[in-house]
Amino acid sequence: MLKVLRRGFYARRSALVAGELLGKIIVREFPGKKITARIVETEAYLGKNDPASHAAGKLTKRNSVMFGVPGHAYVYFCYGCHFMFNTVTEKKGKAGAVLIRAVESDGRVPRANGPGKLAKYLRIGRAFNEHDLASGKKLYIADDGYAPGKTGRSGRIGISGAREKLLRFFIKGSPHVSKYR
């Protein structure tokens, strides 16, 4: 049973949403085809007071999505060749996002560990920036009632500042979780 996550799910604290996204399903619909992948690793990004966040400074064109409607996608192109897939959290007007770092697919697909590979695997590009994940179309996140096993948290990965904040969440024992740390 698949239930699309409603906007209310996203309109809460980033860290809380990040933790609860573990075990949820990302659904990517193509014409006549559908890919699903279970989320096994996330990271929360806040607004101010979080130097690692794009929304740490002032409101700009790029990060305005993070201040906008919760449940929208925030897709960022980085290092010239990688897209990263985030979901906007917190209420409208307050910045926040959750980066999906790794998913575990239905078994037979090669691992999609790491934000760049994940986006490539799901064919998520710039066009999905601001896509409404609560719409239940093309790209969305759903709950199938699965309860993840043990989860852990740690410092975030690949960033320069605020490493000490324990805002990375992952499912323990998943072979798809990033190997760092």
Next chain:
DNA sequence: TTACCGATCGCA
């Protein structure tokens, strides 16, 4: 308009 740099990955 230009210069710089980043929430990465793959290969040496």
Next chain:
DNA sequence: GCGATCGGTAAA
């Protein structure tokens, strides 16, 4: 350990 590669942002 380092280069590839490109859009956003700030500075001029």
